[in-house]
Amino acid sequence: MTHVPSPMPDALDARATAAVLPWNALADEIAALLLSLRDSDAIHVPARIVMPLARDGALFCMPATDGQLAMTKLISFTPANAQTARPTIQGDIVVFDVATGERRLILDGPTVTARRTAAVSLLAARRLAPNPHGPLLIVGAGVQGSAHLQAFASGLGTREVWIASRSEKSAQQLVEQARQLGLQAHVATDLAAATRHCPLIVTCTPAQAVVLHDAPRDDAFVCAVGAFTPAMVELAPALCRDMQDRGRIVVDTQDAQHEAGDLLQAGIAVQGLPTLETVLAQDWPRPRTPVLFKSCGWGGWDLAATRLALRMARRQAAASP
Structure with a gap:
């Protein structure tokens, strides 16, 4: 009997979207897109449109x-939802075939956002972390905290994690998730002690106030993802300047020059800082001094995730009975 592939679904929910974006493959896809930028005129990522909404919310459109x-990608960002059961990020990604104009797929926007953000951090840690084996400190126990936990456990082989959060309940929930993944996990009640213990640090909070004041280790890798506007901040200005003096600061893209609140509020000249593309294109050796990686987000990350998701969804449909 001839095998007839099952039709590919028109839309994927959050669980199905996650299934077509495995961590290591997603980090590799992001790297491949970055390495192709200089040789491809076809890749085009316009500046994202951000429309302010009430209560510090925003509507983002990223083609x-x-x-x-x-x-x-069309998503809403509603920080006030952090105090409720509703997610702070909601929306979808719609994928079209350029040749025919046909819609090919709809992906869950928050899931793509969480996974591509953590996959960018994973890629940066692979290349820039002086001590990539951890332990890992995660500051912020929300969606991004969970995504980074999974990404670093899968992609770096992280085995020990410490969780810091304003919410003891949220911190304990993420600790339990880490333990279910087979990790040694603890709530970080003394943040200063945790920074002395952990060479890997990820901050992924709502970025309404400074949450990290120090990264004292000489092999520290700080990945800051929560602040993506000039008014947002997670890192103390003194910490940013210290990382610049003792080591290197790398930004995800040049868009950070007008979005990286942590660096801008520290008075650091963001324009001219090396980007993740530079690190890959120049094949940097692993640094031996502290590194701060500032991630603000970019539509190219969603493009990479979309390309992988479309291939994976087609493969799954072809393999279905």
Whole structure:
């Protein structure tokens, strides 16, 4: 009997979206897109449109294309939802075929956002962390905290994690998730002690106030993802300047020059700082001094995730009975 592939679904929910974005493959796809930027005229990522909403919310529209597919992410960001059961990020990514204009797939926007953000951090840690084996300190126990926990456990082999959060309940929930993954996990009640113990640090909070004042280790890798506007901040200005003096600061893209609140509020000239693309294109050796990686987000990360998701969804449909 001839095998007839099952039709690919038109839309994927959060669970199905996560299934087509495995951590290591997603980090590799992001790296591949970055390495192709200088040789490809087809990749086009316009500046994202941000429309302010009430109560410090915003509506984001982020289009991109690689010449074969075109996508746009449309999501709302509602920080006030952090105090409720509703997610702070909601929306979708819609994928189109460039040649025909047909819609190919709809992905869950918050899931793509969480996974591509953590995968960018994973890629940066792979290349820039002086001591990539941990332990890991995560400051912020929300969606991004969970995503980074999974990404670092899967992609770096992290075995020990410490969780710091304003909410003891949220911290304990993430500790339990880590233990279910087979990790040694603890609530960090003394943040200063945790920074002395952990060479890997990720801050992924709502970025309404400074949450990290120090990263004293000479092999520290600090990945800051929570602040993505000039008014947002997670890192103390003194910490940013100290990392610049003792080691290196790398930003995800040049868009950080007008989005990286942590660095801008520290008075650091963001323009001219090396980007993740530079690190990959120049094949940097692993640093031996502290590194601060500042991530603000970019539509190209969503484009990379979309390309992988489309291939994976087609593969799954072809393998289905």
